[in-house]
Amino acid sequence: MSIIKTFDVVIIGAGGAGLRAAVEIPKEYSCAVLSKVFPPRSHTGTAQGGVCAALGNMEEDSPENHVFDTIKGSDYLGDQDKIEIMCYDAVRAIIELEHMGLPFSRNAEGKIAQRKFGGHTKPVDPNEPFGKRVPVDRACYSADRTGHVMLQTLYENCIKNSVNFFSEYFVTEIIIENGICKGVVAFDISTGEIIIFHSKVVMVATGGYGRVYRITSNAHVGTGDGTALIYNAGLPLEDMEFYQFHPTGLWRLGILVSEAARGEGGILKNKDGERFMARYAPSVMDLAPRDMVSRAIITEIREGRGIKGSDGTDYVFLDVSHLGKKIIDEKLPEITGFARTYLGVEPTKEPIPIQPTAHYAMGGIPTNENCEVFLNETGDIVKGLYAAGECACVSVHGANRLGTNSLLDLVVFGRRGGKAINKFLQSVELSGINRDAADKSKYAMQNILEKSGNEKVYAIRTELQESMMDFCGIFRNENDLKKMVDKIKELKEKYKNISVQDKGKIFNTDLVEALELDNLISNAESTVYGALNRKESRGAHDREDFPARDDVNWLKHTFISKNGGQEPVIKYKPVTITKYQPMERKY
């Protein structure tokens, strides 16, 4: 028998989406926010460069420009009706953040300052939207700590609203019975106590799963627990094969060096000092979307124009030195600090060694525009289950997300989810729950603690991360992906024979890492099967054996679900197109 706590709403995750949703829940409803770290430790805080909205504070711009850029950036896989919702709501969302207290950098008039970012453009002639486009100042920012201050501001507003936090709680199961969500099972990391959170509503806001890759910008907590829980509950995940590599991670470490560095005028250079992006994207060059820049960097390296590092791995240069110390110190202090601390490089004088780094999951838990989770590809809903943020797939990012649109996604859809939850709560009763609902989690955890196998969690995780890098990274092909499928099967077998050294109840991070590894393997599985199945190249999914985009056969969303012990089942959902028919994607 487990302790049962009852709430109207349980939100899993205290990053931007979870906190923004929590702010929206009125006091008359009880709401618990569960997070495996203290809320201000969440990964939203590492976002740097900005959040886009067509405020037009620096120059003429329009939400429709933002819509078109996002659709084109998504390689036409994003649902256009949802993209319209996000980009047209962006202006209100940013002003709301300012009203909440977010300390933005300002322009000369005292309005929110804006700068350029990859893929954000406007037509030179407003009457020719499909004519020549140039980069536009659309990213609202606070130096290069935009995510940090956004997370702080949302957390501060939760404190103001007396939001009920359960920090350092790890969720092991989302309870779904007959298409109705009834709560979650979690354990208190500091005591090991297992608790059933019985609720009318659960929102999943658990973030991404970058830790399936060896080189990643994601925090250690970025293990995609929410997407894995949903997948393991038998529900579908959408478009998991679309995983974004950010072009500029700090060499060796993968720590993010924001696109803002290029937005402010930074330049990518190969070993010959050549500004190579001029060859790949002549109109916007270094400010091309991330998928293209990452591929360009790997191509430069493959063709021998990278620089060989001391450990045998290759990098290219990001040069900001010509911007001058004043701009660097004012606008890029954090990222240039990383270069100094971790690589001993002085960015005001020398270029920064960078390499692409696993960064963002475009795919995730499929939802409608109100964050309600889809039960299937035909549009049925799981009652009481919501998802928002990186773990969700609305889909506004399609096959490739534009920089800054992730922070925007969090606040736009976090709020919409919160509003939809309020409406739902007006008419719903708490449904019954079995008192043994936690038993499965309890046995699974006990089982891990009692195992005495020879396999180690870190060794399996490292093998997973390295093979995902090699076989399911920026460039993919059938051969490699099949190897990865086999590798996942092998690692799942190995996982059965793990043992952890820490057998205790109090703050057992050995156990937490074991549970997270299970989630990573699940996320790798849905990613790899999706990638093997999709026989085209679109956005971040690049198949060397199918180099072209194939709108005839593949302009559709993947819905992948688990099938017992068998191979996952893949179904499809059409892409929603409103105004913009797919065109060739050139910059």
Add this chain to the structure above:
Amino acid sequence: MQIQVRILRYNPEKDSKPFYQDFTLPDVSPDWRLLDVLHEIKWKYDGTLTFRRSCAHGICGSDGMKVNGKNRLACSILLKDLNMNNPILIEPLPAMPIIKDLVVDMTGFFQKYEVVKPYLITKTPPPSDHERLQSNEDAEKLFESAKCILCGCCTSSCPSTWTNENYIGPAALLKAYRFVFDTRDEGADERLDIIDNPDGIWRCHTIFNCIETCPKEINITWHLSQLKKRISTREM
């Protein structure tokens, strides 16, 4: 390169009191972060070693700990920047109860943070369809304080905290600065009332430990002195 590490261990389920344990790591690189060392131990030698960490690049504030006598973030120091002649001494943040090994109970720290009303307080409704205006100069006055990652290094390094558990501490006071000096905020008086007492701002005796330890290099004492000045002029 070989290094020696000495870690303060404590598992309340087993140990009656904390003790030091030594580890010898035969093959590490000077380019490693101290966090990499902790991971090496946890993953390859002793899975029970317990510490918090997340982003691993000094933004999330999880891995504050005492390293060779000074509060640091384990992810923000490289081995080559430490003295390797002696074992590297790693202890939990001081002045906070130990939960297990390097994990301390930060409940009190976050309670004190909440005391200063760490959110924008306004009485005038904001403009309906645009942002409040603020000069970039005024915005930048907030940036250094807004850099704070709530890691707790400053508060637990402060001798005033050690000797008085009711002192709200530099991190909470820095947050008070962040709002008192925000031109958009209208809650300065209530906040200043909260900190204008012997357990508030006046417990800061400008010892400067906070500045020395802050991993984000925030000049905390300067910010606190601005609060003191503001309170003094308010009373006159």
